[in-house]
Amino acid sequence: MKRITKLDLIRTLEQELNYKRFIHTLSVAGTAASLAMCYGADVQKAEMAGLLHDCAKCIDVRKMQRLCEKAGLEVSPYEKNSGSLLHSKAGSVLAAEKYGYTDPDLLNAIRYHTTGRPGMSLLEKIIFVADYIEPGRYTAQNLSLIRKMAFEDIDEALLKILYDTLVYLNSTGNPVDPMTQKTYDYYRRMDAERNRYD
Numbered sequence: 001m002k003r004i005t006k007l008d009l010i011r012t013l014e015q016e017l018n019y020k021r022f023i024h025t026l027s028v029a030g031t032a033a034s035l036a037m038c039y040g041a042d043v044q045k046a047e048m049a050g051l052l053h054d055c056a057k058c059i060d061v062r063k064m065q066r067l068c069e070k071a072g073l074e075v076s077p078y079e080k081n082s083g084s085l086l087h088s089k090a091g092s093v094l095a096a097e098k099y100g101y102t103d104p105d106l107l108n109a110i111r112y113h114t115t116g117r118p119g120m121s122l123l124e125k126i127i128f129v130a131d132y133i134e135p136g137r138y139t140a141q142n143l144s145l146i147r148k149m150a151f152e153d154i155d156e157a158l159l160k161i162l163y164d165t166l167v168y169l170n171s172t173g174n175p176v177d178p179m180t181q182k183t184y185d186y187y188r189r190m191d192a193e194r195n196r197y198d
């Protein structure tokens with residue numbers, strides 16, 4: 001399948017997403033491209049991954065389930081009825097099947113943008129962080145600190161975001177996906193090891 005061009009994708013997303021989500025999407029794409037410039041990653045790929053990351057956000061949860069099922073992706077009990085968790089997995093399916101993107105790193109960046117995962121690639125970190133710090137976000141704690149950190153030490157920013165997300169989820173009583181916890185534990189361990197050798 002031929003992959004959709006950037007301009008056609010933006011036109012399609014404008015239809016598929018509500019207005020707020022569409023603006024967020026453009027903003028994540030711009031932020032991801034900036035982080036890619038900062039860290040020497042592929043700028044165009046980061047921009048495309050940013051555009052695609054929430055492409056399944058506005059479809060209903062049953063359709064998200066069906067997309068994952070048809071693609072043979074396992075859906076955990078934590079994910080099953082949670083649009084917050086399922087849209088990333090379903091988005092990676094749409095990116096491949098509807099929009100024609102096959103690059104595994106790009107698809108993983110979409111798939112793991114909500115929970116992260118241990119051993120993320122630079123592109124995966126860029127999308128995870130860009131999603132949290134894009135200029136339109138304003139509710140999270142420590143945003144100005146994390147925004148600065150993101151361009152100085154992306155691993156430190158990643159760890160802080162994971163920590164703040166766990167604190168936030170615990171304060172709201174939302175169930176924590178085991179992957180979110182595993183990702184935090186992994187990067188906390190990496191950070192401790194890094195500090196030991198500094």
Ligand code: DGI
Pocket residue numbers: 024054057082084085088113114115131165169174175176177178180181
């Ligand atoms: O899609 P966005 O709103 O741009 O951002 P996102 O995909 O990072 O996150 C969607 C929501 O999911 C956000 O409110 C945080 C929440 N979230 C992150 N990790 C977990 C989680 N929700 C649950 N229930 N469990 C998690 O582990």
Ligand code: FE
Pocket residue numbers: 053054057087088113114
């Ligand atoms: Fe998302």
Ligand code: FE
Pocket residue numbers: 024028053054131
């Ligand atoms: Fe997002």
